[in-house]
Amino acid sequence: MKHVRLKDVSVGYDSQIVVDKINISFMQGKMTCILGPNGSGKTTVLKTIANIISRIGGVVEITDMDVTDFKPSDLARELSVVLTHRMELSGMTGFDVAAMGRYPHTGFLGMLSQQDIHYVDQSIEICGASNLKHHYFHQLSDGEKQKILIARGLAQAANLILLDEPTSHLDIKHKLDVLETLKSISVHEGKTVICTLHEPELAIKCCDYLVLVKDDRILACGQTDDVIATGKLDELYGFSGQLFDPRSGLVEFHSAASKDVFIIGTDDGTTSLLRRLNRQKTGFAAGVLHKNDLNYHIAKTMNAPLVAAEAFSEISADQIDQAFQMAKAYKHILVSRSPLCTINSGNQVLVDRLIATGKEMKFAEEMDW
């Protein structure tokens, strides 16, 4: 079911359009991520949906009603937000901040009822922040603050939660914690979660839907796998097929161009070997790998020259020859320790031919880096 619908929406500040002609829908109970490079207007889109900034054109509907037609207090019960703004508070505990979420539900002076307190406690627990309740907010770490602010958003008891870069400035553990919390909010609590993220490699692993924003427009949107299949994620950050692999979520550094090391076959240590070569900017190529080998994907993401055979199939004479021609130009040849069987026996042929040309074969640990 569609929860939020944007029809021909233009967003921006002071009639200067940042993103134009937006036509997207957000699904009830699903987690959607808005991705885009810095300054692409992700946050503007998010704040426009929340009616924090006024849209320039079009219609934003929440459950078939225009957001601008809601009374502010009613809209506050429909949606809550978690923003990047960090407030300067000196005398409020984690509980106090989370309890602010009850604002639209409390009376004139904002006194909390037993029910409100229960609700706040529950929200804090869902966010895994029960231990932070009685700590002063300004003394918490960024990650802990974020959990409390998400609990505040949850305590508002709205069905739609909008989060602006909820993982920025957090370490990897807290990033995963926060995203895990958001997942459980959408899966177990049935809330619609819309967030902006700066980590496409995490977004594709936890969000049901993706919206890609670039150059004043929506580049692609839809279910995560469909969006990945379009290849638009590479275009989004200008990766052109390397360094970030949306299928596996791998992010690697570009390999050096120098012809230093040729790697034949793979074994347990190959992954760390590849990363090590890359760390010290030693150029490498590899062959013949199989396409169902993780190392193939890593090396490919690093943009290294490769010769690869299809998954679970024997190495062809053609591929051996290709690898031989490539390997001749490299200074060192490293062989793997993996046992030979039918499908990789071609690599033995490759080794023999290289030895015949006077090349010296080495194992990785024999190298003097």
Add this chain to the structure above:
Amino acid sequence: MNTHGRSLFKRACIVFAASLILLGLSSLLAIAIGSVYLSPAKVVQVFISPGQVDPKDVMIIQNMRLTRVIASAFGGSALALAGLLLQILFNNPIADPYVLGISSGGRLFVGLSLLGGFTFGLSATNPWFMFFNAFLGSTLVMIAMLLFSARLGHAGTLLIVGIMLGYLCSALLGVLMAFSDEHSLSDFTKWSMGTFGLMTWPKIKVLILVCSSLFVLSFLQSKNLNALLLGEAYAKSMGVHTRCMRIYIILFSGILTAVVTAFAGLIAFVGMSVPHIARLSFKTDDARILIPASILFGGILGVVCDLVARTIAAPNELMISTVTSFVGVPIVIFLLMRKRRPVLR
């Protein structure tokens, strides 16, 4: 309330009761002490049965000491509350009607009517008219500052703009005074430097009426003020009419500053320091507690500082700001040192 909140409110009630008693005692002392010492017992007697006391003493108490104590109590409260509101509006701990030039704006406009004769046919010393003039000046400074803030959007720059506007208003007043006759100047100078010594009952009536209604109105906004603590975007997302709240805060703090400035001139640092004393003593940002606390603490500070100002160098009198600065400046420096993030962002 959770247990923390409930104990906080209980503690607040005890502290408020204690503060009220302290306010009463310091007022009694302030009425008793002066160039003519009257025992506190006599002061109490004047209130209970004035017939049995020397009419001269009754006169001193009713028309000189009492007006002054009431004025200093309400003046301190009003400035403290104005400071608290401004600190919330600008999200800056050193915002205050004096620093931001709002008091100076009020003073300039009162000066314009008293010295410049811009009275529009009204009596320049009519307390309501003086209050109105001060309000006009305070609000104009604040509107100018908000226009700048929309362009600058930077709290640090905003403070500097406020300080500059304050200097400008003082400079204009200086020009005005240079062109005035000496006769009207002596009281004016005393007033403009800040004193609670020029009070009359008509002025007290305006002061009490305006302050008490603003105290109540501000307290009724405490839930919205709390929401603003999280920032304007959050407040808006919780259903607060942020634009209305902005206007309320400007009006409220403008009126509170104006009513004090109109009758007592410039008073420094009360608005800045008292809300912090309240914050530090309750360790909370909750406006439902900070508003009554600022009002009570501000009242006590006003009475005590005025007492010190007129007794410590008797028969000479210190400017009230001289005394309040001794309280306010250390607090501001303490805050600047304690803050991990700079105040001038």
